[in-house]
Amino acid sequence: MGDLPRDRTHLVFPFLHTGIDYAGPVLIADRRGRGCRLTKSYICIFVCFAVKALHLELVTDLSKESFLAALHRFIGRRGKPQTISSDNGTTFVGASNDIYNFFKTYSDDIQTEATNKGIDFKFIPPYSPHFGGLWESAVKSVKHHLRRILSLTHLTFEEMSTCLVQIEAILNSRPLTPLSSDPSDLSCLTPAHFLIGRTFLTVPQPPLDNENIKQLERYERIEKLKQHFWQRFSHEYVTALQQKVKWRSSNRDLELGSMVLVRDRTQPPLLWVLGRITKLHPGPDGVNRVAEILTKKGTIRRAYNNICPLPETSSC
Structure with a gap:
């Protein structure tokens, strides 16, 4: 096992070094009441390397414009990060294959856009999900329970955004x-x-x-x-x-x-x-x-x- 990255072991401002990942898809109702049509949406997860705080953004699709809009909302509330780390989209946990095509298509454009804003956008090696264990764990914390509660009812985009903010508060209160x-x-x-x-x-x-x-x-x-x-x-x-240890002895x-x-x-x-x-x-x-x-x-x-x-x- 290798050593933790330097960004994980030094206490700096929250979200100065950030990891991102997508979770989903989640089904969103286009309106309230009966006869609503369900559409796919995704959750963009930002995790702080220093304090493991989470920030959740709901996006409508996997386009470059939706991701950049979510990034701008994140910067407006949490501040501009210095580095953003992500995988190459080939092993996104729980997401559809469209996420791979999204990052494969727009990775260069996103990296250029982030560089123009003074953000260093880093990609981990392909087919190496253990390099991004921090955001993979964040996806599991969010999606593992969210998948079970969303089966109870369908929410609109506004209601889902409100629910995600409250879930974000629960995760950041641990x-x-x-x-x-x-x-x-x-x-x-x-x-x-x-x-x-x-x-x-x-x-x-x-x-x-x-x-x-x-x-x-x-x-x-x-x-x-x-x-x-x-x-x-x-x-x-x-x-x-x-x-978890055997009950015959205690360490x-x-x-x-x-x-x-x-x-x-x-x-x-x-x-x-x-x-x-x-x-x-x-x-x-x-x-x-x-x-x-x-x-x-x-x-x-x-x-x-x-x-x-x-x-x-x-x-x-």
């Missing part, structure tokens, strides 16, 4: 590492801290888990899709952070004062249960399997399968 080593500090660092200086919050909404999406208003459907995405992503994010144990992320299915979107370990409860064999955690709402007791320690280093 905990990365504790802000400090102080045992009384229950706050964590998220990609949102690098974007707006604080974590993302959402306007409280009533839960819509048990509601039939076909009987909801159009704006309530977007909220239900957001809550559905949050439940899937928050649950699987904790599972992904937990290291490490939780330490007192370490910050952990607690799995809780009842939390509303963008709210993560964070806390500090205050006490460990060993079993009859002397192995710790239960811990007491100090949270903002008090002390709770959880088993290890519902606890995920956050990395203490800045390597994430």
Whole structure:
């Protein structure tokens, strides 16, 4: 395994070094109500190399003009990047073969356009998707759950754009590492801290888990899709952070004062249960399997399968 690129290991301004990829296609309704016609659209994903923040743009087609329009919207809100990295379109995850033709046809034009704006556009070697693992992982985070929730209903272009912005906020609110080593500090660092200086919050909404999406208003459907995405992503994010080892032995144990992320299915979107370990409860064999955690709402007791320690280093 080779070393990480220099752009991945140095903390700079967000999106100064950016990777892009396409996800899709997603079906968009041309209007509301019955008899609407479904058309294909695509999601252009921008991922920051330094802090792994995401920016999602919905594009109508795979033309050069649509991509440049999405790039201009991205620059207007996130600032002009110094470098943009992408693959050659031959191995785009989940996208149609048209994406390959798009980059094969317009790669020189896009590179020239970006160079005129002071952006260095880089392509990874052909047939080497592992060179772009960062944006491939971003595509998986977005499309893996989005593909499941979009089967519930069809959204218009405006509704889909609103849904993507809320999904973007959920992904950028994920905990990365504790802000400090102080045992009384229950706050964590998220990609949102690098974007707006604080974590993302959402306007409280009533839960819509048990509601039939076909009987909801159009704006309530977007909220239900957001809550559905949050439940899937928050649950699987904790599972992904937990290291899978054989239960016959343990390589490490939780330490007192370490910050952990607690799995809780009842939390509303963008709210993560964070806390500090205050006490460990060993079993009859002397192995710790239960811990007491100090949270903002008090002390709770959880088993290890519902606890995920956050990395203490800045390597994430």
